Amino acid sequence: MNIGEVASRSGLPAKTIRYYEDIGLVTPPRDTNGYRAFRESDLHKLAFLARARALGFSIEECRLLLGLYEDESRASADVKRLAQEHLASIDEKIAKLQSMRATLATLVHACHGDDRPDCPILQDLAEGT
Amino acid sequence: MNIGEVASRSGLPAKTIRYYEDIGLVTPPRDTNGYRAFRESDLHKLAFLARARALGFSIEECRLLLGLYEDESRASADVKRLAQEHLASIDEKIAKLQSMRATLATLVHACHGDDRPDCPILQDLAEGT
């Protein structure tokens, strides 16, 4: 399998797949012409990575997850802990964004938004009330 | 005012203030010894920037906001539009995170998290069900 097919089947751009090889997440062998020759197992790994990334895991977390996935003697507790930590960090991000959102929504609501210059949004930014 | 005082009064790290000068957001004059000599107006701008950044505006949006702030003949509609677009992008981010969160929470809930290897989290990542 060449990189193009792997890209379309995994949903990852070819650039990303090459990058994942660079940082050692996959290690496809090479054909005599120098092309990467992906095995089914490489495709499988890449699809795993695509889904883990889609859940917001960082590359290093993905590396750990892959390691656990390939370790037959893993404890599911280790996976769960990793996922829970990630869940907590997502919750933090959501909370931060919602706090921003609340302030911003109040300001937007207070601004009449016409052609006059006075604007509570700028006022708030300037005065930090 | 030296950079240290401006840093503590604006809440921005000195490094960040130098960076903001690099990209032209502030242009403090220099003392004969080469030190930046911040005026009250510079401090004011930096505090404005700190608050705008805290609301999640990008640097380029901050640049626009500063421009509007200093333009006496601005239309508040321009400010409001900028803020509304930013609000929409925050909503997108929140939605994405909440979707991740939902999937992840389901998986975490389904994983017993003991010393056995079978784990629905890894299963989901592997099979993409």
Added chain:
DNA sequence: CTTTACCTTCCCGTGACTGGAAGCCCTATA
């Protein structure tokens, strides 16, 4: 044989900083 599509490596750019090195400047104390 030519075109076209695909593959390769390499290097630069992104956003918004952060860390660290090397060196100048200013103040205070022994």
Added chain:
DNA sequence: TATAGGGCTTCCAGTCACGGGAAGGTAAAG
């Protein structure tokens, strides 16, 4: 007056996870 410390300066490199694009080799189609 020597020195120790802290603060200031510039510059370079690294972060994270890629994406864009150049220069060139290779394969499949007409």
